[in-house]
Amino acid sequence: MEAIAQKIREAAKRLLSEGKVDVVIGYAKGTVPMREYPYFAYTPEEAENLTWSSFCCNNLALYTIRRPGRMAVVAQGCVSRNLVNLINENQFKRDDLYVIGVNSPGMVDRRKVQALFPGKTITEVIEEPEHLLVKGQGFEERLERKKVFRSNCLTCVQRNPVISDEMIGEVGPEGHGGNIDKVAAPWEKLVPAERWTEMQETLKDCIRCYACRDACPLCYCHVCFVDEAQPQWCGKTQDEADVATFHILRAFHCAGRCTDCGACESACPQGIKMRRLTSKIEKDIRALYGYRPGMEIGAQPPMSLFKPNDPQDFIK
Amino acid sequence: MSQKILAKNKLDAFLQGLCRDQDLFAPVMKDGKVGWAPVATADQALWDFSNTEMSPKDFFFPQTECMMRFKNVQGDPQGMIMQAEPALNRPRVLLNIRPCDAKAFQVLDLIFVQDEMTNDLYWRDKREKTTLIGLACNDPCPTCFCTTVGSNPHGTTGLDVLLVDLGDKFLAQALTAKGEALVGDLPAAAGGDEAKAAELKKAAEGKISGGVAMDKVNSREVMELYDAPLWDRVMESCLNCGTCTFCCPTCHCFDIQDETQGQDGRRVRNWDYCMSWLFTMHGTGHNPRGTKKDRVRQRFMHKFKYIPVKRGGEIGCVGCGRCVRLCPVNIDVRQVVNDMNA
C-alpha cells in the first residue's frame, strides 16, 4: 500500500511541476482511523499529503463535475468507470483529464471493522499486505482484509481502471469472486408484502441527510427531484412514504449508470444498505440490455437507446 | 445540592421509581449501534459506552414535528378549523445522557426561548417535562474535545442529576430541585467518594487529546473570518450533505411546510440544514448562499462566531465529536476552527 502511495505522490509531483495539470485529486489520510478523504493537491508540496490505503471509499469522479481546468484523478476501477460515464455524458473532455490508474485492492468497510469491536473505540488501523492491525483502547487484533471488505468490493468485476494515462503499480486481477446478482436475490424470493416490510426495515434509520446522493458521481442534477417544490414530488418528513420515494427514485435515476462503486453506502452516516436497490437495477440492465455502465468511452447509455426487439412481455 | 450514593445492585429499584409515572429512555445497543430507546430495567440500558451515534436532540426537537392540524371542508360555515397539537402527556426522563449533550440543550434554550416573542412552545413544553440524568464520561474518545469548548466530561450544565461511575456504585449529584426529588432518598455519599469522583474527572479531562483554540477567533472581527482564505480549501471536498448538521446536538435549523390530504392538512416542521442550497433559496430565485463555499462557511461561522457574538460568548458547539466521526469526507471541525484561529 505504502509503495503505491509513494508512487502516486511521485506521479502527482511530476504532473504538477511539469504543469500538465492544475490539480491532482486523490486521497489523504483522515483525522480519524479508517476515513481517508478526498484531497486536492495544487502544488508539488501539497502532493506529499496524498495517500493510498484500504479506506479510499469516496468516489473521486464526483469532484471532476463542473470543475474548470485540467485535472488528474487517482482512479481505481470504479472511479475510472464513473469518469468514463461522465465523459460519455459530456460533462468534460477526455483531454482535460489525466487518469492516474491504480488497481483497487478492495476497500474496507469501517462499519464491518467497528462491528467486530462493539462499544469499543478504535484508535489506529495499520495496513499490512493481507491484514489490518486494529488497535484501540485496551485491545489489538489482526483482521483478514477480505473479511471486512465493503460488500460492493466483494462483487466488483473491474478492479483495474478502464482508462488510464499512467498505471501505478501492477495490473491485478479484476474481481474478488463475489456475485452482484446475489445481492438482490434474497428479496426477490419474497412475496410483495414481505418485500415492502424488508425495505422499510432497510430504510428505517434514514435521516434524509442525502449523503448518498451527494457522494454519488451520478447525481449532478442542478436541482434534484427531492428539492423541487412545484410540484413537490417528495415531502421532507420522516414518513415512510417520503423516505421510500426518495430512495426508489434516486435508485431509478441511476439506472444504466450506476457502477456499484459503493460511495453511497460508505457515505451514509446510518449504515443504510441502499445497494439493495441499486444492485437490482444494475442486474436488470445487464440481463435486459447486456450493458455494464462505464466500461467504454463512446458507449451509448442503455436508457437513451432502444432496439426493436427489446423485451416487452410486461406490456399488454 | 446533595451528593448521594446509588449502589449498582439497587439500580433496578431506582429505575422502577423513575418509570412509575414517567417515560424512561436510555442509550441501548441496537443492531451494533448505540441509540436511544425506552427502558424499564437496568440491564436494558447501557452503562459503559462512549456516546449515542446520533444526538438526543430529537426528544425536544423531533426531525418531523406536527405543529397543528387544519380542516377545510367546503361549504362549512365555520370555515377553516385549526387545531393545536396536544402537548406531551407524560413527563420523561433521559437516563445516562452525556454531559456534552445536556449542555447542548442549554445552548439551544438560548435560541428557542429568547424573549416573549421568540418563545418556542413546542421546544419548551418538552424541555419542561423532561428530567435529565447524566452519566459522566470516564473514558472520552479520541474525537471528543468538550473541554476546549467550555464543556466537560463530568460537566453538570443542563443536567438535573449527574451520575459518576465509581466502579461498584454511582455517585449521584443532585443539581436541581427536580433532581433532588429523584435521588433525595438515596444514602448520602462519604467524603472519599467525592474525592474519587474528582480524581476521575481530572483523569477524564486528561484523556481529551485534541481540541480547538478559540482566542483569536474570539478577538477577530466577523468579516475578517468571513473573508479568510481558508474557506476555499475547507469547502473543496465537502459534499454539502446534511450529516454533520443532523448528528449535531446544537444544530437547530428547520423548515416548516403545510401538507394537505383532501380536506385535511397539517403544519409540519422538519429538520433542515444550511449545507443545502434550497435552505436559503428565495422565492425570487436569488440565493444569498449560492455557492458551496458560502454554505460550508456558514456552519462553522454560526457555531464559533455568530452564536458567541449574539449569545454572550456561548459557543454553539459542545465538542461531542459526532460530526468528526460521521462526516463522509472527514471535514474535521477541530482542524477548521484551529485554521480559523491560526
Next chain:
Amino acid sequence: MSENAEFSPRIAAFLCNWCSYGAADLAGVSRLQYPPNIQVIRIPCTGRMSPKFILAAFRKGVDGVWVSG
C-alpha cells in the same frame, strides 16, 4: 375476492395523446362500455412519462396505475 366485492378501485390512467387517448375517444363515440374506475391523464407521448408521476399517483392514494402508449 368476496371481501373486495364492494371495493371500487381508483386507477390513474396516463394515456398517450396520439394512441390510447385516441382509442379512449373512439371507444366513447362507439358507445363501448368500460369500468368507470379510471381517471384519465393525457400526456403528449409516453416519452413524457416519468417515474415521478407513477410514484406521485401512488402517494396520492390511487390503487393502480396504468400507462398506455
Next chain:
Amino acid sequence: MFARRRFAVLKNLLEYVGIEPGRLHFSWISSAEAEKFQKTVAAVTEDVKALGPAQHMIKDIRKVA
C-alpha cells in the same frame, strides 16, 4: 420505444420493493383500437380490484405519529 426500456426497469424495481405486480400496468393501444382499450380497462380494473386498496407509498398525514 425509449419509454419501453424505462418502464421495464421501473416495473421490476417497484415490484422488487413490494408494490404488487397487478398494480402497475402498461399497454400499447393504437387510436383505432377502441375495443382493445375497452378490454384493457376492464382487465386492469379487475386486477387492481382483486388486490384491494393500495397500502404502500401512501402518506397519511391524518394519522397521529
